[in-house]
Amino acid sequence: MRVARAALVALSASLLGGCVTTPPPPEAFHAALNQEYRLDAGDRLRVTVFEQDSLSAIYAVDKAGYLSLPLIGSVPARGKTPDEVRSAITAALRNGFLRDPDVSVQVEQYRPFFVMGEVATGGQYSYVPGMTVQNAVAIAGGFSPRAEKRTVDITRQVNGQVITGRVVLSDPVLPGDTVTIRERLF
Structure with a gap:
């Protein structure tokens, strides 16, 4: 009787031991x-440069994590918030292209x-x-x-x-x- 009970306890313990809790x-x-949302490859951003229709468009974050814009070239986007990208675009445009750029960046498609x-x-x-x-x-x-x-x-x-x-x-x-x-x- 004791042997049967001990075997039952051992069997129960082994079955319960197989139950894995994550x-x-x-x-x-x-x-x-x-x-705050961080950008990565595959995100599409609507960049609006007010009073500059040729610069306003939808841009995709490429596999390397960059946006490619006219005039200023590649802007790093991976790991940045849309507001940080807006600041980087504004600074690049202010550096020899526009006197006081007014830029907006919104996620168009995640x-x-x-x-x-x-x-x-x-x-x-x-x-x-x-x-x-x-x-x-x-x-x-x-x-x-x-x-x-x-x-x-x-x-x-x-x-x-x-x-x-x-x-x-x-x-x-x-x-x-x-x-x-x-x-x-x-």
């Missing part, structure tokens, strides 16, 4: 939600986010401000029959580091995030 994501993972794993159609999708994981899954055609539907993994770049965190469906998605839907075990 630690919560690092604090910086969710802190990124409250930080870089895409990605959905992969157990969804109907994984891939790259256009980001819309205020998007949640549930919205992202819906855009990707919904969960597959084998999907784990309670939590998902989001991989995002925070302060130059790539961080993955397990989140619930109501958590926000940011531009550039990769949302991974895992397969359920049972």
Whole structure:
């Protein structure tokens, strides 16, 4: 009887030991939600130089992280806020091109986010401000029959580091995030 009970306890412990609980994501993972938006490759910016129609247009941040504007050339944008880019453009235009440039920079289109794993159609999708994981899954055609539907993994770049965190469906998605839907075990 004792041997059977000891075997049952050992079996229970080994089964419970197989249950892996994922630690919560690092604090910086969710802190990124409250930080000012940082530009990266794939973002499209509407640059308006008032009273200078030839300079006002929509410019894309290239793979190297730069905007290429007439007259002033390349302006670094990766990791900067739209306001920091506006200041850099203003300073470059003031340096020999315009006396008192009045510049506005707005994000016209955010870089895409990605959905992969157990969804109907994984891939790259256009980001819309205020998007949640549930919205992202819906855009990707919904969960597959084998999907784990309670939590998902989001991989995002925070302060130059790539961080993955397990989140619930109501958590926000940011531009550039990769949302991974895992397969359920049972």
